[in-house]
Amino acid sequence: MNSSVGSMNSSRVDAAPSVLLTGTSSDAHTWNLVHLQLVLEEIGHTVANLGPCVPDELVVESCLGLRPALVVVSSVNGHGFNDGLRLIRVLRARPELAGTTVVIGGKLVTDGLRNVGMVRRLTAAGYDRVFDDGELPAFRTFAARTPDRAVS
C-alpha cells in the first residue's frame, strides 16, 4: 500500500515516519484513514499509511522496520474490539515494541455503545489510549504532544 494517501498529497514520507497509521485485518474502510492521515500531517507528523485490511504480521513488520514513535489503529466496521485486541497482543509480544505508543479508536463494536469493559480490556492488553468515535479533538492534542514531530 502506498506510504502516502495515493497521490493526494505529497506526504513527506520517504524518511522514517513519526506515525504508523493502520486499519485492522478485517476492516475495508478507508475514509477514516484518509482523514486521520491529513489530521496527523497538519500537526507536523510524517505518516506511513498502511491502508485497509492489514494483516497483523504486516503491522508488526512495518513497526519493526520503520520504528514509528506512535502507532494509530483505526477501525469502524464493528470488529475493531476483537481485531484490535488480537493485534495489540501480537505487537506487545515483540520486546522491541514493548515501549512504542499504540492507540486505537473508531467504531469498535457493532452496537454503537461505548463500553467501559471494552476500553479496560483494550488498555489492559497494551493500548496506551482508546479513543471514542467523536474524540478527534482529544486525539489532536494527544498526537501533538507525541515526540518526533517535525516542527512546521
Added chain:
Amino acid sequence: MTPASFGGFVSRAHARGALVVQPRMGFGDPRQMREGLRRTRDAGAVTVGTLTLDSYTRVNDLAAARRAVRDGVPLNGYPICTHPAEVSRAMLDGVHEAAFPVQVRHGSARPEHIVSALLDLGLDATEGGPVSYCLPYGRTRLSDAVAAWRTACALLAEARTDTREPHLESFGGCMLGQLCPPSMLVALSVLEGLFFARHGLRSVSLSYAQQTSPEQDLEAMAALRALAGEFLPGIDTHLVVYAYMGVFPATRGGALRLLEEAARLAVASGAARLIVKTAAEAHRIPTIADNVEALRTAARAAEATTPRAAGAAAGSEVYEEAAVLVRTVLGLHDDVGEALLLAFRRGLLDIPYCLHPDNAGRTRSFIDTDGRLRWADTGLLPLPRTALTAARRVTSDELLTALTRVRRIYDQGGIR
C-alpha cells in the same frame, strides 16, 4: 424467466408498477438472521431478502469467523461459510421461496468460497464485481480479483437449470460510497454488467448510489439505462438504486428523509429495486426493527411518486462522460477483464481518494456550487482536462466538510 429467479421476481414487480425494496441486513446468529428475513418478507411492502455477510468471511479469514462464532463475538454479518450448511438451510427453510428471493451481499474481491457456499444452500443471487468489490474493499490485487470473479461468474452460470436463473448485481454504482463523480459510477456498472454477461450470466442488475444532487442523480440513471440498452442487449437487466452510501445523517428525521428522497429517485428514474439504509446507519449495525421501519418508509415514499417520462439521456453531462469512459475501456482489449486491468494501469479509470495500490490516484472530485459532484482533476481520464485543485492540498477540514455535506443538509431539515 423462471418463477424462482431473483431477476424474474423483480421484473414482474416492476411491470406491475411496484418498487422492490430490500434491506442491507446481516447478523451472526442464525435465529436472528431467520427472524430478520421473515420480518423483511412480512414488512408490508414488495420486498426481497438479504444476507449481508460479515467482514471475516469477506476477507476469507474463516479461522477468525470460526473463533468469533465459538466465542460469541458479535459479527457485522452472517458467516455463511462458517455455520454448518444444515444450520443455514434450516435458517432459510420456508422463508426463501419463489415469492421471496434472497440475495447474498458481501464485498469479497475473491468470492469463490462464498459463491460455492450460497449455491450449496440453494441460493443463486448475489452482488459484486471484479472492480467494485476490489478497489473499495482492501488490498487484493486487481488482477487477482478479475481472475477470481471470472471463476465466480462461471460457477454461477453453471448453476443455471430450467428452474433456476442465477442473478448478479454490479456494485459499480457505489465505489467508496461518496465523492466519486456519477459518470464513473455509471461506466463501472455497465462495464461490470458486461463482464458478467461475457462470463455467462443472463440476468444482471446495474446499480447507482444516490449522490449529492437529485437532478444529477436522475441524469445518471437515464445514462445508465441508455448505456445498458446499448451494451447489454438480450440480457435480463434491471436498475437498482442505493440509498446514499456516504456519511449518513445522524438524526432519525434526517436519515429517513434522505431515504425517502432515494425512493423518489428510484421511482422517478424507472429503477426496479431500491436498497435502503436505516435511521441507525450513522451509529451502529441496524436492528431488525430499524430495517423494517426503513422498508416501510421507502415503500410509502415510492407509492407517492410517479415515474417520469423517460427523457433523452444522450447529450447530458453524465451520459457523455460515461459513454466515453465505457467506449475507451472496451477499445483496449476484447476481453472486458483485461480491458479493465489496462484501463486502471493507465489511469483511464481512476477513483478519487481510493488508496488501493492498483488505482492511479491522480483524479480528484469536488461538490460544485450547484450541488453536483464533478471532477476537480481528471488526471489521465479520457475526458476534457480540468485541474481546478491539483496544485493545492485538500485540508482535513475541507475533506470532512465535503464528506458530511449530505448529512448536514438532511440533519438541518432539507431537502423537503
